[in-house]
Amino acid sequence: MPLNKSLSPQHSRAAASSYKAHMTWASRSVSRTLKTTGAFLRRQIWLWPIIAVVLLATLGLFVRFAIERTMKASLVSELQTLRDVEVAMLRTWLTSQEHNAESLANTTAIRQLTTKLLEGNDPEAAKALADAIGPGMSSHGYHGYFLLDEQKIIRAATHPQAVGREDLTDDPEIDEFFTLALEGKPLVSRPLPSVLPLKDHIGRMRTGTPVMFVAAPIRDENLQVVAALGLQIRPDEEFSRILELGRTGETGETYAFDKNGVMLSSSRFDEELLLLGILPDVEGSRSILSVLVRDPGGDVTKGYRPKHRRADLPPTKMVASAAAGETASDVEGYRDYRGVKVVGAWTWLPEYGFGVATEINAAEAYGPLIILRRTFLGLFALLGLSSIAIFLFTLKVAKLRREAQAAAIEAQQLGQYRLEQRLGAGAMGVVYKAKHAMLRRPTAVKMVEPDKVTPEALAAFEREVQITSQLCHPNTVAIFDYGHTPEGLFYYAMEYLDGISLQELVDQYGPQPVGRVVDLLQQICGSLYEAHTMGLVHRDIKPANVMLNRRGADPDVVKVLDFGLVKEIDSDGQRGMAGTPLYMSPEAIQQPGTVDPRSDLYAVGAVGYFLLTGRVVFEANDMQQLMHMHLEDTPVAPSLIRGERLPEELEDALLACLDKSRAKRPQTARELSLRLDKVVAEDGWNVERADLWWNQHERGTAPKLTKPSGSPPTVRGDQAATILHE
Secondary structure, three states, rough: OOHHHHHHHHHHHHHHHHHHHHHHHHHHHHHHHHHHHHHHHHOOOOHHHHHHHHHHHHHHHHHHHHHHHHHHHHHHHHHHHHHHHHHHHHHHHHHHHHHHHHHHOOOOOHHHHHHHHHHHOHHHHHHHHHHHHHHHHHOOOOOOEEEEOOOOOOEEOOOHHOOOOOOHOOOOOHHHHHHHHHHOOEEOOOOOOOOOOOOOOOEEEEEEEEEEEEEEEEEEOOEEEEEEEEEEOOOOOOOOHHHHOOOOOOOOOEEOOOOOOOOOOOOOHHHHHHHHHHOOOOOOOOEEEEEOEEEOOHHHOOOOOOOOOOHOOOHHHHHHHOOOOOOOOEEEEEOOOOOEEEEEEEEOOOOOOEEEEEEEEEHOOOOHHHHHHHHHHHHHHHHHHHHHHHHHHHHHHHHHHHHHHHHHHHHOOOOOOEEEEEEEEEEOOOOOOOOOOOOOEEEEEEOOOOHHHHHHHHHHHHHHHHHHHOOOOOOOOEEEEEOOOOOEEEEEEEEOOOOEEEEHHHHHHHHHHHHHHHHHHOOOOHHHHHHHHEEOOOOOHHHHHEEEEEOOOOOEEEEEEEEOOOEOOOOOOOOOOEOOOOOOOOHHOOOHHHHOHHHHHHHHHHHHHHHHHHHOOEEEEOOOHHHHHHHOOOOHHHHHOOOOOOHHHHHHHHHHHHHOOHHOOOOOOOHHHHHHHOOOOOOOHHHHHEEEEEEOOOOOOOOOOOOOOOOOOEEOOOHOOOOOOO
């Protein structure tokens, strides 16, 4: 069966009501939060610069990350493009050298002379071969040649001392290079240190001079490879110049390197490397074949010195990646051979046995971003200083304001009211007896103490005034005025009550006569009925919140006080537990948001119980036990505690109020009042006796009744504070 068809109309209406209630609660909760936040921010001016700093920092970080992402993407593209262009130019040049060598090696004259030379060591054939190779060498910029037979013995060469040697290929890499040439593949070697003395870039004859070779196979008339022609290239002429084209900005460079990290081209930092000791300080010292591209572990240009020899240092991140055959880039930054943080892109050319890298200092690459960061840091610093200055100014103003408030209180003047006597203090306010400057009427003035003036305290203070001022029942305390002084003291004025609370009444004079209790409870019901009909629940009815007064000619006039915890019946109210545990209904403990007028009537029953017996309904050793008793235990009949028979109607009414189930309690305050009307008091309490009582007792003159010594500690009376969890 579909779900909507299985629900009864009552269930549908309940669900709709629950949804509406939930939406109402959410709307009011959001509204209340926004209102409280707005009020708090209006008062705490010093918070605005901090908020501005936070917002600007958030915006700055967002902009920074956005710019950084864009810059990194652009930088990756630029580095990869430059690397790829350089590699393409190198490949073109290398391929051109291979073609040139292959063309030269397979001219008819060179092939014939090579065959003749291989058949016997004919000096004339060697000289003729040199003459035949000479024009090709001149046109292509080669600086020497040698002829290698199949046994890898040099049969002819530019340098006579090389002829007949077979040890020039002892190096495995050189041996592999010429093996490939003899197998029929023309190729170019990476830069190598010369074995024979050659002229370096400043004209000195020395071994170890950087040199490159291009080798091509020489074929006989049957197209079989019979020898290899090697041609000498100076790497600092075209090879290094091509890579030097990849130098960008102040620090960008492109260079070649082998798998061991040996630099195969010139660095743009040769002068700096000399000063840093990375290059030997001798005439003509250059980085090609002299610098190991290793990670020193720190920035050498800033004074860092490695703890190991350069040969023992690990390769840079770039070399390690390229030697593994990877083509990659890194714009997060890594250390180069100087220890400087750089960004770069690299690739490996496996057919030539070396890699190519393009790098630039990270500081230069991210120069605009660094400027942006510094700008934002400057703004943050200014805003931070501004917030500190405003905070200090606020503290100074707050101090002056507190001094002005204290001075106003000391001067006993609060707006139009002259303060005369401090009557007492509550959780957030203090009460004074005062007189209006013009009316001369005794008034009670309640104000928020200066050190407790917070947005939350003011909101609760205003709420209490606004709610109480709506009530006009004679048994509810009347509000006359509300406002604040120029010094910022918030206050409201209410009628002055010179009586005593019901708590004090019982503490000082013990259990009360039945007739008096009935009369007091009916007056409390009258005040609450008005509040309940206006959709309000008091939530904190207790003896301390009910004053007993003589008003004019009338004795025993009740005034219900302290509507600070009042809750609207159709609202979510305060979601936490509120009230005084000794007088709190079971539902107020278990489900604080569901309290209604019947919860107040539970408290009225507990107050009546206290007035009749001088004891609270439940006495416990701790709060947890007390709450458990409200939820589970049945109250002892008042007559048993009082030790005398009580009117059945009164005892039934009080125990009905204290029922765990709201449905079994009186449903309205008026219903409870009508039940109390039926009580016949045999003690004869009336107006005359009340007048006599007031004539005989002045407030605070009678001694208090105390508990017998040796009684166990209990939670009772004013020991149980009003609690409120927001």
